Amino acid sequence: MNHAIDAEELKKEDEKLKKREYIRNMMRIYRKQDKDGLLYLRNRVKELERQLEQLTVKSKPRDESALPWKDVAHALNDERIQSECQRERLLKEVAKANTLLYDMKRWVAATLTIQRSPDPRGHTWRNSSLFIQPKSRLLGKKWITEQMYHNADRAFFAYDFPPLDVPLNSYEIQFQNGAYDIIMRQQCILDLPPKLVLALFRDYYCDITTVNWFDPVQSNTKAEVTDQTTLHQLEVAHKNHEYVNILVGEFQDQNLIVAQQIIDDEAVSMNVPQRNRKFWMQLVPLPSGQIVQRMLYVKSQLFTRSGGYVPLEDEARLWSIDLSHCKTDTEMEREFRHQGLQVIHLGLKIQAENRFRYHVQQALSKQFADPHSADSTGTTDQTLLS
Structure with a gap:
């Protein structure tokens, strides 16, 4: 019986040993x-690190000088903004060009036929009109002044100027079709530097030519100034609100000043009384070294664009001339001519000479006070007096 127990215990012990061996194996x-x-994980980490390194190397730009994508994006955005600004600028230039073309078409269409050589005695829409658009306006000023420049000799010839060595001092009041023109012609020796005379007429045209009648022009009348032109504007309030809108051109190569009243100015909307004015003043050197000043000034009767010329009776009152006793148009014209010439010779002519003399003295005084001073136009007095 003891043997049976031992065998069973051995069996259990053997099973335990097998179980332990199994566990150890497991x-x-x-x-x-x-x-x-x-x-495996360590090898996998190394493999992933190698792949990451390869991907990092591939993502780097080949050219180290290349910009990052953000900088490229900013640059492209700047280019886009610049292109849009340029497009807007070009569109504005196209619009201005179309306006200029339209203005030029109007200019040409205003006259059915273009004269081959404009008559210096005549008056056309083209040489007394300015548009409001800047480029058209600049071209208009250039056309008006250069047309007068190129026709200066014809103007002096048409108004019967004598040879340069013959003095001339003539004032006329000529009637035609119920309206008059005042024609002033002068030719004399002038003992002043040409540059000074040109500058004075350019800057003080309204005062020297007595557009304000017997009152000096105290204000600055220069409204628009370019290298070659000066537009003077003034309202003569005490003379029926007459409006002066004079374009003055200066041509130093010929020592020439030209001037024209701008009758139809898009920048001046009011229908104001005005006079047509045409003016040429040239300084011509003689072989003797002297300077001859020849001057032509044509001034019309007062008118408005809508109503035409004012009645001669109203014009006469501006001159303080009484025509009430005249019964016919012929009598009124004769009386106006007679008294008008007296007003010119005894008043306006003397006033013009005094105003010119005043501005000459002012320029000379400024020169002696400060030889290096500059006038309002930026031209030194030393240059003007040389």
């Missing part, structure tokens, strides 16, 4: 699996 397998898994 643990060995688990440990190997853990070791293999750890090795």
Whole structure:
């Protein structure tokens, strides 16, 4: 019986040993699996690190000088903004060009036929009109002044100027079709530097030519100034609100000043009384070294664009001339001519000479006070007096 117990115990002990051996084997397998898994993970980490390094290398720009994408985006955005600004500027230039073309078409269409050589005695829409658009306006000023410049000799010839060595001092009031023109012609020796005389007529035209009648022009009348032109504007308030809108051109190559009343100015909307004015003043050197000043000034009767010329009776009152005793148009014209010439010779002519003399003295005084001073136009007095 003891043997049976021993056999059973041996059997149980053997089973325990087998179980332990199984467990040890399984643990060995688990440990190997853990070791293999750890090795795999380590190798996997190394593999992933190699792949990451390769991807990082591939993502780097080949050219180290290339800009980052953000900088490129900013640059492209700046280019876009610049292109849009340029497009807007070009559209504005196209619009201005179309306006200029339209203005030029109007200019040409205003006259059915263009004279081959404009008559200096005549008056056309083209040489007394300015548009409001800047480029058209600049071209208009250039056309008006250069047309007068190129026709200066014809103007002096048409108004019967004598040879340069013959003095001339003539004032006329000529009636035609019920309206008059005052024609002033002068030719004399002038003992002044040409540049000074040109500058005075350019800057003080309204005062020197007595557009304000017997009152000096105290204000600055220069409204628009370019290299070659000066637009003078003045309202003669005490004379029926007459509006002066004179374009003056200066041509130093010929020592020439030209001037024209701008009758139709888009920048001046009011229908104001005005006079047509045409003016040429040239300084011509003689072989003796002397300077001859020849001057032609044509001024019309007062008119408005909508109503035409004012009645001669109203015009006469501006001159302080009484025509109430005249019974016919012929008598009124004769009386106006007679008394008008007296007003000119005994008043306006003397006033013009005094105003010119005043501005000459002012320029000379400024020169002697400060030889290096500059006038309002930026031209030194030393230059003017040279």
